[in-house]
Amino acid sequence: MDFRTLTPERPSAPPEDRSEEERLHRERPSWKDWLELRTGWWGFVRKNLNEPMPPGVGWWQTLGNLLLTLLVFQFITGFALAMYYTPSPDGAYQSVRAITYDLPGGSIVRGLHMWGSSFIVVVMVMHTLRTFFWGSYKKPRELTWLVGVLIFQVILAFSFTGYLLPWDQKAYWATVVGIRIAGTVPGVGDALMVLIGGGPEVGAYTLSRFYSIHVMLLPASLMGLILIHLFLVRKHHIAGPVVLKKGKPQPFYPAQLFKDAVVVLVGVGLLVYFAYAFPPALEGIADPTGTEFSPRPEWYFLGLYELLKVMPPGWEVVATLIAPGIVTIGMFLLPWLDRSPHRHPARRQWAIVTATLIILFIATFTLKGIIETPKHHAPAPVTSESPAEIGASATD
Amino acid sequence: MNSTNNEPLHDDQAPNPERRKFLGGLVGLINAVVVLVVLAPTVGLITAPLRDRNRKGRWVPVMDDDLAMGETREATVELEVKDGYRVTTRQYVVYIHRNRNGLLCFDPACTHLGCRIRFQEEKDRYFCPCHGGVFDSEGKVVSGPPPKPLSRHEVKSEGGKIYVFMKV
Numbered sequence: 001m002d003f004r005t006l007t008p009e010r011p012s013a014p015p016e017d018r019s020e021e022e023r024l025h026r027e028r029p030s031w032k033d034w035l036e037l038r039t040g041w042w043g044f045v046r047k048n049l050n051e052p053m054p055p056g057v058g059w060w061q062t063l064g065n066l067l068l069t070l071l072v073f074q075f076i077t078g079f080a081l082a083m084y085y086t087p088s089p090d091g092a093y094q095s096v097r098a099i100t101y102d103l104p105g106g107s108i109v110r111g112l113h114m115w116g117s118s119f120i121v122v123v124m125v126m127h128t129l130r131t132f133f134w135g136s137y138k139k140p141r142e143l144t145w146l147v148g149v150l151i152f153q154v155i156l157a158f159s160f161t162g163y164l165l166p167w168d169q170k171a172y173w174a175t176v177v178g179i180r181i182a183g184t185v186p187g188v189g190d191a192l193m194v195l196i197g198g199g200p201e202v203g204a205y206t207l208s209r210f211y212s213i214h215v216m217l218l219p220a221s222l223m224g225l226i227l228i229h230l231f232l233v234r235k236h237h238i239a240g241p242v243v244l245k246k247g248k249p250q251p252f253y254p255a256q257l258f259k260d261a262v263v264v265l266v267g268v269g270l271l272v273y274f275a276y277a278f279p280p281a282l283e284g285i286a287d288p289t290g291t292e293f294s295p296r297p298e299w300y301f302l303g304l305y306e307l308l309k310v311m312p313p314g315w316e317v318v319a320t321l322i323a324p325g326i327v328t329i330g331m332f333l334l335p336w337l338d339r340s341p342h343r344h345p346a347r348r349q350w351a352i353v354t355a356t357l358i359i360l361f362i363a364t365f366t367l368k369g370i371i372e373t374p375k376h377h378a379p380a381p382v383t384s385e386s387p388a389e390i391g392a393s394a395t396d
Numbered sequence: 397m398n399s400t401n402n403e404p405l406h407d408d409q410a411p412n413p414e415r416r417k418f419l420g421g422l423v424g425l426i427n428a429v430v431v432l433v434v435l436a437p438t439v440g441l442i443t444a445p446l447r448d449r450n451r452k453g454r455w456v457p458v459m460d461d462d463l464a465m466g467e468t469r470e471a472t473v474e475l476e477v478k479d480g481y482r483v484t485t486r487q488y489v490v491y492i493h494r495n496r497n498g499l500l501c502f503d504p505a506c507t508h509l510g511c512r513i514r515f516q517e518e519k520d521r522y523f524c525p526c527h528g529g530v531f532d533s534e535g536k537v538v539s540g541p542p543p544k545p546l547s548r549h550e551v552k553s554e555g556g557k558i559y560v561f562m563k564v
Contacts, residue, residue, distance in 0.1 A: 073434050080438045084480070091481065098481035104447065105440030112434065254419035261426040268430050 007049040007253060011042045052249035053256050054240030060134070061238060061256070062263040063127040068226070069264045070120045070271070074158075075219065077113040085165065087211035089204050092167035093285040100282055111275030117159050119271050121300045124155055132334075132355060135343030136239040142335035144232040149331045151225050154218055161214040163298055164207060172286030173295030175210075176202050181308075184320040201288070242343045294374070302369030303362045327358060453563035458490060461553045468493040468515055468533050470504075477564045490549060490560055491515055491522070493533055501551035501560050502535050508542040522546065 011032035029037070036042040053061075084103060086095040099106040128148065131137055137145035164175040179202060183193040198205030250256070287293070297305050307319040330337070338351045345352045458471040473488050489512075491502040502522075506513050511526035521538065522531040529540035536545050550561035 076434050076438055080441045083442060095481040103441060103444050105437040108437040109441045254416050257423055258419045261423045264430055265426045268433055272433055
């Protein structure tokens with residue numbers, strides 16, 4: 001074993017001097033050694049840098065790191081945006097307009113935050129699919145998967161609550177439809193709508209409620225869940241490829257961390273390009289009486305929205321609750337539904353086939369929604385197939 | 397690959413120290429770029445008020461000029477000011493005083509901790525209700541904790557009206 005290829009045991013000790021414990025206790029230790037003696041931080045860093053990567057681990061295992069980076073970006077940009085944002089119907093739109101058009105750096109920070117949410121959904125889906133197709137959710141990693149699915153749900157809740165905050169037409173009407181979807185839950189639908197929206201209609205309390213959830217409840221939950229997720233990932237180590245490759249595991253640092261950094265650089269580069277090339281816009285202020293606006297949700301909810309459109313009257317609950325509910329519960333329970341120890345896709349065909357069909361189904365409906373989205377969200381005339389009426393019919 | 401993964405790594409496959417150092421440097425460089433990319437616009441946005449603090453200001457008529465020699469009077473002006481994302485009407489109070497050298501205009505904030513001072517005509521003094529600061533009619537500290545005289549606005553008399561330069 002060549003110790004020089006590993007991160008040294010102490011920050012300031014040459015790797016060859018691993019046994020020289022007294023170096024730590026010398027009269028004038030370096031500040032790193034001083035801190036190590038009191039906190040053990042270097043041991044933590046070292047353990048993670050030396051984390052063994054099984055042969056075959058590579059680019060596909062970089063998505064989690066990119067996802068974490070993008071989430072930290074959301075936290076930083078969100079912190080700055082919240083300094084200028086006012087969560088009330090009298091100030092929300094005006095404050096977002098000032099952020100977007102008046103304040104220096106406002107457009108780019110809001111652009112990073114807005115595009116960041118889409119990037120996160122894309123990377124999160126890729127990360128989840130990688131874990132699924134590699135069969136990495138199997139024993140002993142069931143809880144890592146379960147916590148990951150919880151993070152998935154929290155991120156969707158982030159985008160739903162964040163979408164309302166600019167308080168423009170798009171934001172308002174997407175939320176009206178979204179909350180009415182909750183109203184289709186049999187029995188408790190009406191109560192659920194009032195509870196989520198803070199009242200019978202989308203208004204001042206909906207906005208403050210969504211804001212509070214978006215900046216307090218969800219970030220706190222996400223941080224806790226991510227810590228558990230990372231702890232479990234390190235505890236059980238990376239699963240490695242489905243077909244074991246020959247060779248010895250390599251330390252995480254530097255090869256794998258370098259791949260992580262390259263992917264982060266590419267992902268962040270794309271995000272910055274989008275934030276500059278397609279700056280965030282603001283539509284007309286939310287108008288609850290307006291009939292000129294055709295509401296559409298954010299693109300990653302379009303699949304659900306299109307499914308809702310093709311449902312015959314009275315069957316909306318299939319699209320609003322039953323289908324997404326089954327998929328969500330299926331995701332949560334996956335490690336217990338597919339209990340065989342085999343990770344190879346050929347040895348767990350039913351899981352692969354079912355998931356592929358669901359993915360194709362969601363992709364088709366999402367694509368249909370994207371294709372049918374009018375450019376620039378131009379105010380569309382209300383037709384009999386208008387989503388506004390569909391949203392309304394869910395409770396009328 | 398399960399629980400105990402502390403078995404030594406094979407040195408024949410491990411990267412040599414130079415490559416390790418090089419890749420480490422690259423990772424550090426990339427991280428620095430990524431941090432800069434998010435922090436630059438964010439810090440720019442957070443510190444925006446710093447670049448907005450030197451407001452131009454404007455001359456505002458506050459009252460008719462019928463002020464006698466030695467007299468002090470309180471004047472209230474309503475101004476449209478930019479308050480964040482909105483424009484709002486805000487009331488400002490100033491004290492105008494005429495002495496032999498001309499007009500003086502005082503801001504009603506005590507120079508100690510910013511409490512609102514009051515002028516008592518019969519004593520010809522300003523009194524601060526918070527910690528007992530006292531100023532004379534020309535703004536100088538008479539007693540109490542205030543460290544310096546009352547701050548002034550520029551003031552002028554023109555066409556029978558008194559104008560004050562308000563930095564809002």
